[in-house]
Amino acid sequence: MLLTDIGANLAHESFAEDLDAVLERADAAGVSRLIVTGSDLASSRAAIDIARAHPGRCHATAGLHPHHAEDWDEPLAGLMRRAASGGDIVAIGEAGLDFFRDISPRAAQERVFAAQLEIACEHGLPVFLHQREAHARFLPILRDYLPDLPRAVVHCFTDDGDALDAYLAEDLHIGITGWICDERRGAELHAIVDRIPDDRLMIETDCPYLMPRTIRPKPRTRRNEPANLPWVLQTVAEARGQSQEAVAAHTHANAARFFGLTDVG
Numbered sequence: 001m002l003l004t005d006i007g008a009n010l011a012h013e014s015f016a017e018d019l020d021a022v023l024e025r026a027d028a029a030g031v032s033r034l035i036v037t038g039s040d041l042a043s044s045r046a047a048i049d050i051a052r053a054h055p056g057r058c059h060a061t062a063g064l065h066p067h068h069a070e071d072w073d074e075p076l077a078g079l080m081r082r083a084a085s086g087g088d089i090v091a092i093g094e095a096g097l098d099f100f101r102d103i104s105p106r107a108a109q110e111r112v113f114a115a116q117l118e119i120a121c122e123h124g125l126p127v128f129l130h131q132r133e134a135h136a137r138f139l140p141i142l143r144d145y146l147p148d149l150p151r152a153v154v155h156c157f158t159d160d161g162d163a164l165d166a167y168l169a170e171d172l173h174i175g176i177t178g179w180i181c182d183e184r185r186g187a188e189l190h191a192i193v194d195r196i197p198d199d200r201l202m203i204e205t206d207c208p209y210l211m212p213r214t215i216r217p218k219p220r221t222r223r224n225e226p227a228n229l230p231w232v233l234q235t236v237a238e239a240r241g242q243s244q245e246a247v248a249a250h251t252h253a254n255a256a257r258f259f260g261l262t263d264v265g
Helices: 019-028 041-053 066-071 074-086 106-123 135-143 161-169 187-195 226-240 244-259
Strands: 003-008 031-036 058-062 091-098 127-132 152-154 173-176 201-203
Touching: 003 201, 003 226, 003 244, 019 031, 019 226, 031 041, 031 226, 031 244, 041 058, 041 074, 058 074, 066 091, 066 106, 074 106, 091 106, 091 135, 106 127, 106 135, 127 135, 135 161, 161 173, 161 187, 187 226, 201 226, 201 244, 226 244
Parallel strands: 003 031, 031 058, 058 091, 091 127, 127 152, 152 173, 173 201
Antiparallel strands: none
């Protein structure tokens, strides 16, 4: 089975010393493609560098996570535009709203979210989106841009059934992480993941975060990595009443279409 990890924060400092080994383990686990997330200026630059160093296997996004909304500036906007024009990225993001912690003021988050959606529309790129406890504002802002966006995925979906139905009604894709493997926090997601149509589902690790709690034997490290994606696949397949082979095939093909990937991995 071939898998695509659509959300790998490989620019995170925890991967600085052993990235090659991390990629080797991912390949051994069948994770043949990785979308490397850019969430600020530094990580967006690093994601592009990683993608250039591993063509066909790694692909980059560039964006500003809502936690960093107050850092929005022309250097980052310029990088995103240049990278989009030059074909160095496959999506804009991580972008969106996070009202769970309000690390950045909500007004700034909304302004920066809209600015990134505008860049995606200008360059015809899909968007890689973050939403946590902000659905009531997130969807109205996004709707203003959907007519001009080729595709959008709500990454690391953790919301309820009403939010899921609303996103599916707008033809959005949904990214599922190891959150679904958490019997405490992920019970509701486990119960509703079968509502996602086969052609709208993608899977991801969001590494180094969200280590699947289903991994056996229990890992000694708390750092998640792409090689653990099969554990997400296993739980998603179980919750959907499908085989792992079917879910792997659907999600891998969906990622290729969504991000416009032409490689055969």
